[in-house]
Every structure is written in structure tokens, then in C-alpha cells.
Amino acid sequence: MSESAEIIVVGGGLFGPAIAYGLARRGCDVALLDDGDDVLRAARGNFGLVWVQSKGMGMQRYQDWSRESAELYPDFAAELKELTGIDVIYRRGGLQLLLGDEEVEAKQAEIDRMKAQAGDRDFACEIIPRDEAQQMVPELRFGNRVTGAGYCRYDGDVNPLKLLRALLAGFQAAGGRYRSAARVETIRHDGAAFVAKTQQGRFTAPKIVLAAGHGITRLAPMVGLYVPIRPQRGQVLVTERAEVRLPIPLATVRQTDEGSVQLGNSEEDVDFDDGTTLDVTRRIAARTISLFPALAALRLVRSWGCIRVLTPDKCAIYDESEEFPGAYVATSHSGVTLAAVNARQVAPWISDRETPPGFDHFSAKRFGRGEDDVQAA
Numbered sequence: 001m002s003e004s005a006e007i008i009v010v011g012g013g014l015f016g017p018a019i020a021y022g023l024a025r026r027g028c029d030v031a032l033l034d035d036g037d038d039v040l041r042a043a044r045g046n047f048g049l050v051w052v053q054s055k056g057m058g059m060q061r062y063q064d065w066s067r068e069s070a071e072l073y074p075d076f077a078a079e080l081k082e083l084t085g086i087d088v089i090y091r092r093g094g095l096q097l098l099l100g101d102e103e104v105e106a107k108q109a110e111i112d113r114m115k116a117q118a119g120d121r122d123f124a125c126e127i128i129p130r131d132e133a134q135q136m137v138p139e140l141r142f143g144n145r146v147t148g149a150g151y152c153r154y155d156g157d158v159n160p161l162k163l164l165r166a167l168l169a170g171f172q173a174a175g176g177r178y179r180s181a182a183r184v185e186t187i188r189h190d191g192a193a194f195v196a197k198t199q200q201g202r203f204t205a206p207k208i209v210l211a212a213g214h215g216i217t218r219l220a221p222m223v224g225l226y227v228p229i230r231p232q233r234g235q236v237l238v239t240e241r242a243e244v245r246l247p248i249p250l251a252t253v254r255q256t257d258e259g260s261v262q263l264g265n266s267e268e269d270v271d272f273d274d275g276t277t278l279d280v281t282r283r284i285a286a287r288t289i290s291l292f293p294a295l296a297a298l299r300l301v302r303s304w305g306c307i308r309v310l311t312p313d314k315c316a317i318y319d320e321s322e323e324f325p326g327a328y329v330a331t332s333h334s335g336v337t338l339a340a341v342n343a344r345q346v347a348p349w350i351s352d353r354e355t356p357p358g359f360d361h362f363s364a365k366r367f368g369r370g371e372d373d374v375q376a377a
């Protein structure tokens, strides 16, 4: 079997569907190719935050990028609902609760550094006192050790599985072709177009976008792209459904629209091991109880480990191949947060070379490239 398209997007996680959705909405003929069910997919195991505070330390463009996406979200979520009927349950508001004076001092130091980096730009994060934070979460008393909270008016959350479903539905409603179980094995350029070989046959297009999370590492060298990414595990716990209502998400405690409470979120360097461990489960549960003692009464019903896709500076990479123009890569942590800019700002870059100011900051050239990397490629 052989299919052709204007643009092939590789990867059905969060980056691929958001960009493919944006491209299809612009009238492009897009084939979105995804691997099978048994592969790494951060898109299906994340925490659902649309988060701006603490993003982009060391790279102001990425701080702005996260905020720009959060600013687009209300309209973006409404557009998805209108087009697909799927409500992604976008909420604005969020807190990072702080335990003890040490955490307040560390957060204040982070805010000061980010403010200095932002200069006269809008860095809307501050520490608010415990009482003010408690008023935002009136139904659930904080533990005694909560001293304050990091607050940013752009933070929020969505139901990430509904977001994924809405992006795929919207993409198909706009004429896109989604092919699951179509793992891209090889990509070559035949002089006129890129040819992606999959289990379902060949797909041919003059443009190809690698948005396949960790799958990018194997594919990027085939089209002359350098994409340094590494895995990091996060473990998440889920409680039974609770009657209490958390009206906004906390950085590590988030109630889903179905009522269960998600607790997070570890950062572990364990290669691609996506298992769970008792020590981390205990640590997450203990911190949650320090934040909200009443949650100790809830039963845990599920836990999982999921692998983040991280660049060396934890900021996004968007790049076009110099050796094979028309081959693009898009990857980052924070694929939930960035879904709106991926659909509305990255898609025009790929379809029409329209880029927002400072977009070149996202090139992987910022990491340089050692001799070992060149040989590995």
C-alpha cells in the first residue's frame, strides 16, 4: 500500500496531534502516523497541567512560549469543543503549595531569578500567604506546615485524555488522516519527497514532521536532524473518587473532572523503566498528607510510571533540517501546556514558514554538537 500527502506528521502523542490538528485546520492534506498501543506515550500518563510558573529558567523565549500557550487556551479549548463536542475541561488557576520556610525561600529565589531574566516582560508569578491560598481551596484544609504558595495567574489544567481525544477528532473532522499501528521504520528522501516506510505501507510527502517523543532519537539522523533528548520517569498516584471539590489544580495534587485525585510527581533518572516503586509512592503520599491531611482517608486505586521527554535545558526544540529542508522536528516536555501554541503557531511555521518572533531560539543548535554525537548520528 502507498499513500501520499502534503505533510506527514510522525507521532500520535500530544505534539503530533496538536500540530497535525493545526495543519489540517489550515487546509493542509496531512497523514498522522502513530505507533501501536504498547509503546512509550507520555501523552497518556501525564498530570494535565497547563503550567507557566517555573517554566523557562535560563531561556526567556520558553517562558514566554508557555505563557503565550496558556493565554491561547480558553479560546483553543472553546474551538475544540465547538468542532468536536469534546470538552477538555480547561480550568484557569493553580497553586504550588510550599511547606516550611525553606521551601518559601527557595521559591522566592527562583521567582527573583526568573523576574530578573524576564526584564520588563510579564512574569506573573508571586508567593501568596497561606490564608490567601486557602481561600482559593475552601473545601479542603491545608496542613499546619503549609506556609504559602507560588501563584501565577496563567496556570491551569485540562483533562489530558480528553484533550488528546479532541485533538484527534478535530484533526479528522478537518480532513486529516490518522493511521494508528503505523510505526515509521525508515525515512528517506527520493529527490522529490520524503518516503516513510511503515508496517502499513509507504507514505510519501514533500514535508515530514518528527513529533514522536522518544521515537525521534532513531528517526532524526535519517533526515539530518540532531535532537538530544533524554528520558525521566514520573510516578503518579490516583485515589478513589472523592466528594470534596478542588476547584483549581495544585502542582502535585489535582482532582479530575470525574472526582478522583491525582497525586504526583517524581523526577527519576531510571532510563526507560516505566515501573512504580514503593519508596516513591510513600514519599508522594506522605507529602500529599502534609499538604491536605484529610486526603489520608482516601484509598489509592492506581499508580503508574511514565517517561518524560526532556531536552538538556528542559525547553522545547523546533528545528528544520539544513541537509533535508522540509524535514522538521518538534519536541519538549509540557506537551499539554504547549498544545495551543503547537496548533496555532507551529503549524503555520510548517505550512507557510510563518514564525512568531524569536522562534529561532528553539533550534537545537543552542546545544552545540559534540564529536561523539556526530559519530552516533
Ligand SMILES: Cc1cc2nc3c(=O)[nH]c(=O)nc-3n(C[C@H](O)[C@H](O)[C@H](O)COP(=O)(O)OP(=O)(O)OC[C@H]3O[C@@H](n4cnc5c(N)ncnc54)[C@H](O)[C@@H]3O)c2cc1C
Pocket: 010, 011, 012, 013, 014, 015, 016, 033, 034, 035, 036, 039, 040, 041, 042, 043, 044, 045, 046, 047, 048, 049, 050, 051, 182, 183, 184, 185, 211, 212, 213, 214, 215, 216, 219, 233, 234, 235, 236, 265, 306, 307, 308, 309, 330, 331, 332, 333, 334, 335, 336, 337, 338
Ligand atoms: C509523569 C508525567 C507528568 C507530566 N505532566 C505534564 C503536565 O502536567 N503538563 C504538561 O504540559 N506536560 C506534562 N507532561 C509531559 C507531556 O506528557 C509530554 O510533553 C507530551 O506527552 C509529549 O508529547 P509527545 O507527542 O512529544 O510524546 P509522547 O506523548 O510520548 O508521544 C509520542 C508518540 O509517538 C509515537 N511514536 C514513537 N515512535 C514512532 C514511530 N517510529 N512511528 C510512529 N509513531 C511513533 C508513539 O506511539 C507516541 O504516540 C508529563 C509527562 C509525564 C511523564
